[in-house]
Amino acid sequence: MENKTIIQLAAEACDDKRAEDIIALDMNEVSLVADYFLICHGSNERQVQAIARGIKDKMEENDISLKRLEGFEQARWILVDIGDVVCHIFHKDERSYYNLERLWGDAAPVSLQLEDNK
Template sequence: MTEANLAELAAAAASDKKARDIVILDLEGVSLVADHFVICSANSTTQVQAIADNIEERLEEAGITLLRKEGYREARWILMDYGACVAHIFVEEDRRYYSLERLWGDAKSYSYQE
């Protein structure tokens, strides 16, 4: 599975749980952190956790191992590290505050559409 396919699979899993404003950033040549970020928003901390759980489950089914997960208990911003791809699931106000899309403005970005 390519890194782009991994990002698409994570975005699809987020979409399954009604994540909003799903964006994939292509960081190749821009960052050493990861090749792709998947960024999405949720209405509540409960939904943030449900999105994270679904991403973890769907990627595990595809044989992809989660390396690290941060922020699950507070569930305002959960970061899921899959190496080449990192998923960021936010409650809406925290996403606006941290504005990762602006921070990584040099990266190509596209909205995920089912």
């Protein structure tokens, strides 16, 4: 499956769990770590876990395997590794502290088609 399709599916899963400020970055020109980053946050630990579970379930529904899921128990910053797409699900407080959007400011934003954007 194409990476743009995977990031769109992951973004929809985040949106379904009411993740806030969902953004996608094209990392191809700025990092060897991944082709795309998806970044969002939840307002509490339970919501952060629900968002991560939602991504996992959406990938399984589409026969896409996760490489790794880190930080689930603490639910302050969960990393969902889907190969060339890496999803960062933050607790609201941690998102502003780590500020990945600024850290990777050279990465081009990717347009997402979500309920709120239609």
